[in-house]
Amino acid sequence: MQHTEHFDVLIVEDEGKLANIHAEFIEKHFNMHVVGIAATLFEAKKLLQQHKPRLILLDNYLPDGEGVSLIESQLLKGMDCSVIFITAASDMNTCAQAIRCGAFDYIIKPLSYPRLRSSLERFIQFVKTQHTYKVVDQQNVDILYQLQSSGAAPSASTKGIEENTLGLIKQIFATDGGETFYSVDDIVEKTGLSKTTARRYLEFCVENQFLDIEMRYGKIGHPRRLYRTKSAN
Structure with a gap:
């Protein structure tokens, strides 16, 4: 069981x-x-x-x-x-x-929050791994260290990022000189992507220093993330 x-x-x-x-x-x-x-x-x-x-x-x-x-x-x-x-x-x-x-x-x-989700998932797996192996060998030790470490930033291909779609997202932000904030819903409307896909590409752009974010708090449980081209300053 x-x-x-x-x-x-x-x-x-x-x-x-x-x-x-x-x-x-x-x-x-x-x-x-x-x-x-x-x-x-x-x-x-x-x-x-x-x-x-x-x-x-x-x-x-x-x-x-x-x-x-x-x-x-x-x-x-x-x-x-x-x-x-x-x-x-x-x-x-x-x-x-x-x-x-x-x-x-x-x-x-x-x-x-996708970053927090990833961290919590790794924490849960870290605990499960400790319970799985009562006696450790080097491979088990390496697994534990990998789970505890955020590690290097994943490449676009390992995160399911397609270059043409990424280019489309970047083009939206490049056209206004970085002055406008966009929500996930805005990107969905402009590209036809699903919310999940749009959010994944936007977070990838943040992780890779192309976009900045601003949090706007509304009702509890519904923080609104707005994205804008990263400032040069």
Whole structure:
């Protein structure tokens, strides 16, 4: 009989609306339960002791300190708990410090939800792999490291990106000098692509530094991503 493991998650994020969006996203798409939302390090430590979650989504800039101090704490080191940073901290020192302290992943805001989905999928597979192999050989170790690492950016071909369609998307953004923001729906209307396909191409362009994004928050659970040609500055 196949067992599907359930994961308790703690979200540490001082922007309440954004934290709720994270919570709705992961509970909708994964076998995960958000046990609490903390807006400060103090609250996070209390919830950690109370719930002992398996995963933390952690912001770095908090009202009473930096999230990276939590991953360094003895409290967290004594738990079987992984950390995914979701933060605006884009300086190399913070990123390197988080990785040295064992962060499972590091995602820079504004958050790409396909990127978060990929990270959570890798986390689940990482845990499953640990349960599968009771005795490890080098191949098993390599698999674990590959799952924990984001790795090199996939090529267009490995992500199902077709060059002609990619060129069509880029042409739309190139015609207005980069002044206009487009939503996924706008691109669907202009190209006839499905929403899923249009979104995949747009996120590929963001990952490869061709497009910038701006998040517009509407109702909880419905963040709107707008895309524009990347600024030269």
